[in-house]
Amino acid sequence: MAKVTNILLAGVGGQGILLASEVLSEVLMLAGYDVKKNEIHGMSQRGGSVSSHVRFGEKVYSPIIPEGEADMLFGFELLETYRNLPFLKKGGQVIVNRLQLMPPSVATGMERYPENLEQLIADQVSDSQVVDGLELAIEAGNARTVNIALLGALANKLDIEQNLWIQAMEKMVPAKFLSQNLKAFELGRQAAN
Amino acid sequence: MSKEILSGNEAIARGAYEAGVKVAVAYPGTPSTEILENTANYPSMDSSWAPNEKVALEVGIGACFGGARSLVAMKHVGLNVAADPLFTLSYTGVRGGLVLAVADDPELHSSQNEQDSRHYARAAKMPMFEPSDSQEALTYTRLAFEASEQFDTPIFLRTTTRIAHSKSIVETGEPVTGLPEPSLERDPAKFVMLPGNARKRHYVVEEQLEKMAEWSCSQSFNQIEERDGDVGVITAGVSYQYAREVLPEASVLKLGLVYPLPKTLIADFAKRFKTLYVIEELEPFIEDQVRAMGITVIGKDCLPICGELTPGRVRSAISGKEMVPAYTTEITLPNRPPNMCPGCPHRGVFYALKRLKAFVTGDIGCYTLGFMPPLSAMDTCVCMGASVGNATGLNKVLKGADKQKVVGVIGDSTFQHSGINGLMDMVYNGSTATLVILDNSITAMTGRQENPASGFTLAGVESPCIDLEQLCRSVGVKHVRKVNPWNLEETRLAIKEEMEREEPSVVITEAPCILIKRDVGQRKTPLEIDPDKCTGCKACLKIGCPAIEWQPDAGERGKAVVNELLCVGCGICDQLCAFDAYREVKNG
Structure with missing residues (x-):
């Protein structure tokens, strides 16, 4: 069967994972691939764990990534990235945002946020990279562009023409925030270089 | 023809548009909700939210009897509510095609059971298509309308969460033309299901199913x-x-x-x-x-x-072999379940119910999250509307202090969906239970859809608005009161009084969902905590607000801090602090 590439996006509801995966899927379609994307809605807006599966290739069957077959784990938050490590295939890549968001049990003092997650990820996955999305977003002029800054970092790992990314963002990002998002995207690309 | 990435739900809406559907009706329910949110984008379809799935189907049937194609959508448990018209609809058959899109939720991502709605196809004697991606969701929707008219039967289009919410590439088509205009046509032998007529129709149903099974052997969808x-x-x-x-x-x-x-x-x-x-x-x-x-x-x-x-x-x-992942997580990780939003008006109500040690019969909606710690203030949850009947049943069998403890809790949309019948029973049969209606003016859990008490239609047009207080009074509840759920003490005292009252009573907690865009003005200046005043008593952590974070290493025994990005300044936490540590963020 022709090779299918699997990207797993993981984070917390409200982080803009949905938009990031929408843009990513659009770009992949424009690049001529068959694309499938899946995430669970419903509970996602209420601060729970969220993951989005994006698969592309000549022909994609399952809309969800087979367990242990993600080529890339693209994490918006440290704990959620670590939680999803078992999805990664051997030799897969990790890009992770340097951010800790407290789950309810931690925020209410019943549990502690796990320590040294960056290290724990790096210890297991040789091809892993940490990006400070918030710093990039602030530099781009809008703290709400973190998701697109991170997408820029991801774009660096994919062989897709720059103009397709821009075309997709023009279509999907609200016009008044477009220039800030384009800048965030570019900063993300540079950061992951 | 153009290529787009569509979810299964978007593709069904597109398919309905291409099939010339005139009327689309639903009650929201994950994972089916986006079907109607998307049909609403096509002006050629009259799209509307009904108060429940049974009404939705009956409206769809009416349009179909008038000769129009109609689409009715619901989640699997909604189909249980619509089952009554469903089982007779298969007997009447159709005039305009009727397709019922039903979305199952294997794995219970956002549901209270894992029922397999395919059994309804067999039980109600109604054919069922099942797409395996978005392209088929579109194609089968069109096909289902054609088959519905060809075989004179309503047809199911069944999806599951992974079809409804997955996106894949779809080639769209052009809408059909030349469908007959809706009109009145009397055909009592077909549309009046009295025993004498229905008996004959049953034979027709069986014949049509046989024919369809035969036909389907040579169709490309199989x-x-x-x-x-x-x-x-x-x-x-x-x-x-x-x-x-x-x-x-x-x-x-x-x-x-x-x-x-x-x-x-x-x-x-x-x-x-x-x-x-x-x-x-x-x-x-x-x-x-x-x-x-x-x-x-x-x-x-x-x-x-x-x-x-x-x-x-x-x-x-x-x-027969278990898969072994290449990478593992060796430490125990804190879970991250969904939570009520910062500034959710329900939070204080559950805090009050917990302090009152109420036995809460719960219901379906965002407020079901009142079950989660630290609020942990929900004791039963069965189905839409069940809170009211469950409270009445407990009230019948309990005595004394236990009897007083029972409080039903239901949202505005769920109350209209199927709670009002329970309230009629409560009054009629002399229950003394208390019902709390959490009125946030929206159907929140499924993503903020309008309802008959929200004042707007699916199209965003202003509409007559049901007065829930008057509605409760009209069925005979003498003690109906409204409280402001932002005021913890007022809320607690009101519920306490009504729990003690030996008559049926309703407390309506009235405050809009914090996420309603038109009410964005309710967001206030975020609060912060004065670290010098915070003693680390953890009283404010008991409401489980996502904007309050515990810092275990601050001070001698830890301190709470407010995440300003999340805080909307609702001030519930401030009412819990005995040390006056909360204050508005300056220049916020």
């Missing part, structure tokens, strides 16, 4: 993919995709119509294989029917009935 090798697979829906991942060399009979089954086609296919699998999610629906034909298959003897399938689960089931 398709055989020939491959070398002696393994065969019968499958449908998303399970087809998993089968292709796991058994790429197997020949596949992919069923687009899962009821009635194309028996001749199945028998011909089956006899060519030594090993034949039926790969399907949830119940052995296809498997049992294939086995009844005397065919030996492997199905639920290895595949799970509970939970959804995934490529990994299918692979493990077939190979």
Whole structure:
């Protein structure tokens, strides 16, 4: 069967994972691939764990990534990235945002946020990279562009023409925030270089 | 024709548009909600939210009797509510085509059970299509309308969460033309289901099902993919995709119509294989029917009935080997369940109920999250509207202090959906239970849809608005009061008084959902905590607000801090602080 590439996006509801995966899927379609994307809605807006599966290739069957077959784990938050490590295939890549968001049990003092997650990820996955999305977003002029800054970092790992990314963002990002998002995207690309 | 990435739900809406649907009706329910949110984008369809699924289906039936094509959408448990008209609709058949899109939720991502709605197809004698991706969701929707009219029957279009919410590439088409204009046509033998008429229609239903089963043997939606090798697979829906991942060399009979089954086609296919699998999610629906034909298959003897399938689960089931991941998480990780939003007006109500040690019969909505710690203030949750009847039942069998403790809790939309009937019973049969209606002016859990008490329609047009207080009074509740849930003490005292009252009573907590865009003005300046005043007593942590974070290493015994990005300044926390540590952020 022709090779299918699997990207797993993981984070917390409200982080803009949905938009990031929408843009990513659009770009992949424009690049001529068959694309499938899946995430669970419903509970996602209420601060729970969220993951989005994006698969592309000549022909994609399952809309969800087979367990242990993600080529890339693209994490918006440290704990959620670590939680999803078992999805990664051997030799897969990790890009992770340097951010800790407290789950309810931690925020209410019943549990502690796990320590040294960056290290724990790096210890297991040789091809892993940490990006400070918030710093990039602030530099781009809008703290709400973190998701697109991170997408820029991801774009660096994919062989897709720059103009397709821009075309997709023009279509999907609200016009008044477009220039800030384009800048965030570019900063993300540079950061992951 | 153009290429787009569409979700299953978007594709169904597009398919309905292309099929010339005139009326689309639904009650929101995950994972079906976006069907109607998307039909609403096509002005050629009259799209509306009904107060419940039964009404939605009855409206759809009316339009269909008028000769228009109509689409009705709901989640699996909504189909239970609509079951009454459903079972007779299959007898009347249709004039304009009628398609009922039903979305099941294997794995219970956002549901209270894992029912397999395919059983309804058989029980209600109604054919059912099941798409395996978004392209088929569109194509089968169009096809279902044609078949509905061709065979004079309503038709199901069944999806599951992974079809409804997955996006894949779709080629869209042009809308059909030349459909007849709606009109009045009397046909009592068909549309008046009295025993004398219905008895005759039952024979028609059976004949039509036979015909359709025969017809479907030669239709392209039931398709055989020939491959070398002696393994065969019968499958449908998303399970087809998993089968292709796991058994790429197997020949596949992919069923687009899962009821009635194309028996001749199945028998011909089956006899060519030594090993034949039926790969399907949830119940052995296809498997049992294939086995009844005397065919030996492997199905639920290895595949799970509970939970959804995934490529990994299918692979493990077939190979008998557990998959070992390359990377593992060696430490115990805190879970991250969903939570009520910062500034959610329900939070204080559950805090009050917990302090009152109420036994809370709960209901379906965002507020079901009142079950989660630290609020932990919900004791039962069964189905839409059940809080009211459950409270009445407990009230009947309990005595004294226990009897007083019972409080039903229900949202505004759920109350209108099916809580009002329970309230009539409460009054009529002398229950003394208390009902709290959490009125946030929206159907929040499914993503903020309008309802008859929200003042707007699906199209965003202002509409007459049900006065819930008057509604409760009109069914005979003498003690109905409104409270402001932002005021913890007022809320607690009101509920306490009504719990003690030996008559039925209703407390309406009135405050809009913090996420309603038109009410964005309710967001206030965020609060912060003066670290010098915070003693680390943890009193404010008891409401479980996501904006309050515990810092275990601050001060001698830890301190709370407010995450300003999340805080909307609702001030519930401030009312819990005995040390006056909360204050507005300066220049916030």
